Amino acid sequence: MHLPPKHIAESTIRRLSLYLRFLEEFEARGQTTVSSGELARSGGTTSAQVRKDLSFFGSFGKRGLGYGVKDLIASIREILGLEHPWPVVIIGAGKIGAALAQYRGFSTRGFHVVGMYDSDPAKIGTMFGTITVRDARELEQDIAARAPRIAVLCVPSEAAQGMVDRVVAAGVKAILSFAPAPLQAPDDVSLRAVNMATELEILAYSLTHAK
Amino acid sequence: MHLPPKHIAESTIRRLSLYLRFLEEFEARGQTTVSSGELARSGGTTSAQVRKDLSFFGSFGKRGLGYGVKDLIASIREILGLEHPWPVVIIGAGKIGAALAQYRGFSTRGFHVVGMYDSDPAKIGTMFGTITVRDARELEQDIAARAPRIAVLCVPSEAAQGMVDRVVAAGVKAILSFAPAPLQAPDDVSLRAVNMATELEILAYSLTHAK
DNA sequence: ATCTGTGAACCGGTTCACAGCC
DNA sequence: GGCTGTGAACCGGTTCACAGAT
Numbered sequence: 263m264h265l266p267p268k269h270i271a272e273s274t275i276r277r278l279s280l281y282l283r284f285l286e287e288f289e290a291r292g293q294t295t296v297s298s299g300e301l302a303r304s305g306g307t308t309s310a311q312v313r314k315d316l317s318f319f320g321s322f323g324k325r326g327l328g329y330g331v332k333d334l335i336a337s338i339r340e341i342l343g344l345e346h347p348w349p350v351v352i353i354g355a356g357k358i359g360a361a362l363a364q365y366r367g368f369s370t371r372g373f374h375v376v377g378m379y380d381s382d383p384a385k386i387g388t389m390f391g392t393i394t395v396r397d398a399r400e401l402e403q404d405i406a407a408r409a410p411r412i413a414v415l416c417v418p419s420e421a422a423q424g425m426v427d428r429v430v431a432a433g434v435k436a437i438l439s440f441a442p443a444p445l446q447a448p449d450d451v452s453l454r455a456v457n458m459a460t461e462l463e464i465l466a467y468s469l470t471h472a473k
Numbered sequence: 474m475h476l477p478p479k480h481i482a483e484s485t486i487r488r489l490s491l492y493l494r495f496l497e498e499f500e501a502r503g504q505t506t507v508s509s510g511e512l513a514r515s516g517g518t519t520s521a522q523v524r525k526d527l528s529f530f531g532s533f534g535k536r537g538l539g540y541g542v543k544d545l546i547a548s549i550r551e552i553l554g555l556e557h558p559w560p561v562v563i564i565g566a567g568k569i570g571a572a573l574a575q576y577r578g579f580s581t582r583g584f585h586v587v588g589m590y591d592s593d594p595a596k597i598g599t600m601f602g603t604i605t606v607r608d609a610r611e612l613e614q615d616i617a618a619r620a621p622r623i624a625v626l627c628v629p630s631e632a633a634q635g636m637v638d639r640v641v642a643a644g645v646k647a648i649l650s651f652a653p654a655p656l657q658a659p660d661d662v663s664l665r666a667v668n669m670a671t672e673l674e675i676l677a678y679s680l681t682h683a684k
Numbered sequence: 685a686t687c688t689g690t691g692a693a694c695c696g697g698t699t700c701a702c703a704g705c706c
Numbered sequence: 707g708g709c710t711g712t713g714a715a716c717c718g719g720t721t722c723a724c725a726g727a728t
Contacts, residue, residue: 271697275678279671283653297709305655309709310699317711325710326706342674343681350673357575361568367653367670373677411680412673435683436676438669442494442578444516452679454672458649459578460490461665462561462623463553465647466584467486468663469622470554472646482719508687520687521721528689536688536727 274315275342280305281312282338289331297328347372349408351434353425354416355380355388355395358440362414363390376408377401405432412436419443426453485526486553491516492523493549500542508539558583560619562645564636565627566591566599566606569651573625574601587619588612616643623647630654637664 284304288296298309298316305312316322316329322337323329339345350373352359362368363375380386381398388395396404413429415422415437422441429437436452439445442460447453495515499507509520509527516523527533527540533548534540550556561584563570573579574586591597592609599606607615624640626633626648633652640648647663650656653671658664 270682272675273697275675276671279668279674280655284655299709306657308699310701313710314698314712321711323710324706325704326708328709341678343677344674348673348677348680357572361572362669364568365669368673371670371674373670373673412676414673436680438672438676444491444495446517450683452676454676456667456669456672457490457578458573458576458667459582459584460487461649461667462559462579462584462625463490463555463582464483464486465623465649465663465665466554466559467552469559469647471481472661472663484719510687519721521690521723522719524688525690525720532689534688537686538728539687 270318274318277305277307277311277315278338278342281315282335282342285331285335285338289335294331295328296331296334298323300328344372347374348412349374349376349410350412350414351375351377351379351401351405351408351410351429352414352416353379353398353401353429354418354421355382355385355390356416359414359416360390362416362440363393373412376410377404379404401428402432405429405434410434412438415439415441417441481529485529488516488518488522488526489549489553492526493546493553496542496546496549500546505542506539507542507545509534511539555583558585559623560585560587560621561623561625562586562588562590562612562616562619562621562640563625563627564590564609564612564640565629565632566593566596566601567627570625570627571601573627573651574604584623587621588615590615612639613643616640616645621645623649626650626652628652 281301284301298312301312302309319341322334352363352375355378359378363378375393378390378393378395379398379401380395385395386397411434413434415425417425419441422439422443423445426437426445426447430447430451435450437447439455442457445453445455492512495512496507509523512523513520530552533545563574563586566589570589574589586604589601589604589606590609590612591606596606597608622645624645626636628636630652633650633654634656637648637656637658641658641662646661648658650666653668656664656666
């Protein structure tokens with residue numbers, strides 16, 4: 263894997279994540295080799311797209327043969343930075359925070375929840391799986407101690423920006439927010455927001471304007 | 474609002490949904506007029522982008538003045554198809570399904586959960602808020618009766634494609650899936666997938682390759 | 685003077701098509 | 707012959723810049 267050029271499109275990274283899932287399925291089925299065409303069919307793209315996506319990072323295939331499933335899995339994991347586990351804190355122990363804390367899709371990908379926080383005294387001390395909800399006031403000292411670089415925010419919209427500022431000040435460098443509010447973070451902090459109402463609104467739009 | 478041209482980019486629709494949120498905040502603060510620049514600043518775009526997005530659907534502003542907050546709210550709601558409520562079914566009463574069933578962001582936008590389904594006997598009969606989990610076997614007859622056009626899937630990956638096929642056969646025209654699995658649906662059915670692990674993987678990538 | 689509406693220019697992601705290797 | 711790797715062409719979304727309305 264050669265060093266990635268200055269900028270890779272997010273859509274490429276998103277597809278790599280998808281390819282990784284398919285490759286793992288292929289591996290589970292005992293398939294040792296795949297072509298870009300097979301990967302494309304599974305993922306709803308084109309073979310040229312698959313080859314282009316991979317070519318940004320190196321030459322992983324063999325001409326005339328395809329890609330070795332195991333090798334490509336290892337390469338994509340390395341590209342995405344998944345060879346070592348990522349400690350993650352979840353902030354907000356409401357319904358969504360609780361669901362995510364026990365979401366297996368995170369742990370199987372190497373995202374380990376090392377802390378869960380809330381400011382509601384009724385929630386502090388509650389356990390979700392193996393993890394106990396702690397007082398949000400402990401956040402700064404815990405982040406200093408455990409050094410998670412990723413925070414998942416499941417707090418109400420009104421509290422979201424304040425919490426972004428706090429975790430950033432404490433040293434977190436990446437944030438995934440489920441609050442339906444626009445957030446700002448410094449340039450060196452990655453911030454992603456998933457807005458479930460917007461997803462439904464896009465569906466409503468397409469239903470309304472279906473030909 | 475003139476008829477939308479053949480195709481509008483999804484990014485435009487996503488931004489309209491965002492503008493709508495800001496406009497509602499402006500309205501709550503009693504502001505009666507906004508400029509494209511103000512909307513852009515709230516949403517992290519440019520004023521030209523805001524004007525272009527809106528211009529696909531009509532001329533909603535007044536030159537020299539800006540946009541009337543109330544009018545623009547009404548116009549965007551109409552564009553997105555939010556003037557009337559949308560009945561929605563949630564399929565899968567696990568952690569995520571349960572969280573979504575009680576998510577207020579859906580109901581405040583006019584998405585009303587009219588049914589919740591699971592095939593696990595232990596979950597059937599459970600109540601979430603005002604809604605009782607029903608046997609997944611009732612799905613087809615319930616969809617025929619209540620005619621929800623949107624289904625939210627919170628089932629395990631293995632069950633996801635099968636459930637897509639069932640709800641499509643029953644008449645659902647739009648699907649939002651939280652299963653980390655690739656899904657196929659006919660062309661006339663809108664299908665969106667939210668993959669939370671992929672979101673974290675994009676963050677892991679940016680952390681790994683931060684300059 | 686100010687701010688919208690929009691054609692034109694620009695830019696970057698996708699697709700094409702073919703050279704290169706197995 | 708088959709499939710990868712990649713420059714070049716293409717396409718569509720964003721940005722620019724200015725004409726037009728108040």
